[in-house]
Amino acid sequence: MEFSNRYIIGFSIALCLACALVVSSLAVGLKEPQEANAALFKAQNVLRAAGVLEEGQSANREEVDKLFEKIDYVVIDRESGQVLEGEEPESLDLKKMARDESQSHETPKEFKNTLVRRVPNKLLAYEVHVEGHEALVLPIHGYGLWSNLYGYIALTPDGREVKGITYYEHGETAGLGGEVENPSWKAQFPGKTAVGPDGDVKITVVKAGTVKEPEYQVDGISGATITSLGVANMLQLWLGEHAYGPYLENKRAN
Numbered sequence: 001m002e003f004s005n006r007y008i009i010g011f012s013i014a015l016c017l018a019c020a021l022v023v024s025s026l027a028v029g030l031k032e033p034q035e036a037n038a039a040l041f042k043a044q045n046v047l048r049a050a051g052v053l054e055e056g057q058s059a060n061r062e063e064v065d066k067l068f069e070k071i072d073y074v075v076i077d078r079e080s081g082q083v084l085e086g087e088e089p090e091s092l093d094l095k096k097m098a099r100d101e102s103q104s105h106e107t108p109k110e111f112k113n114t115l116v117r118r119v120p121n122k123l124l125a126y127e128v129h130v131e132g133h134e135a136l137v138l139p140i141h142g143y144g145l146w147s148n149l150y151g152y153i154a155l156t157p158d159g160r161e162v163k164g165i166t167y168y169e170h171g172e173t174a175g176l177g178g179e180v181e182n183p184s185w186k187a188q189f190p191g192k193t194a195v196g197p198d199g200d201v202k203i204t205v206v207k208a209g210t211v212k213e214p215e216y217q218v219d220g221i222s223g224a225t226i227t228s229l230g231v232a233n234m235l236q237l238w239l240g241e242h243a244y245g246p247y248l249e250n251k252r253a254n
Contacts, residue, residue: 067130104121140152
């Protein structure tokens with residue numbers, strides 16, 4: 001059976017439109033559950049950083065919601081370090097704020113390797129009040145070797161010591177920089193001094209095998225010096241005076 005060119009073109013267009021409609025419908029239908037799953041994954045990582053969930057331990061949405069009844073999700077004024085009452089954390093788009101010069105602060109040149117060009121004037125934090133796991137959990141991010149690394153660092157309620165760290169998104173090389181996810185590497189962080197009495201950031205990551213000050217230095221990942229340096233740089237930025245430093249200073253004073 002032969003078909004005219006007009007028929008073939010018309011049939012092809014109709015088929016393309018039908019396929020596009022199906023794909024679009026699936027994308028719209030899956031968007032909400034995908035966003036919900038992403039939010040659950042991040043919440044689980046907050047709990048892991050604080051030690052509420054152990055490495056490898058999971059929790060369903062109902063269990064996470066129950067635990068989060070004892071967690072305050074707060075908005076912080078970056079400059080003063082004060083918690084802003086009445087602000088809704090979920091309504092803030094920090095990435096958008098960081099692109100707006102009127103709503104952000106330019107990152108100093110010494111942190112250029114983090115590729116965090118601007119820090120928003122408002123920051124987010126989790127104040128965990130789960131018995132036995134009280135902590136401040138702060139979002140952190142910065143560049144490693146190949147990608148941005150996104151994670152959380154948990155500190156004691158006074159902000160002085162590290163309780164845990166976790167990374168939930170990155171594109172580093174598996175077996176090398178990807179070892180930021182390795183429980184044995186992350187296990188070095190708890191108990192390290194995070195911030196000194198004068199607000200100077202102490203916690204850092206050094207080249208593998210060169211730890212000389214174990215109270216605050218973390219042994220870097222073997223074969224992943226640049227990724228390790230990226231972690232060190234982002235900790236210096238986010239725990240310092242240009243980001244969460246004023247907030248942590250207030251916590252030390254309480």
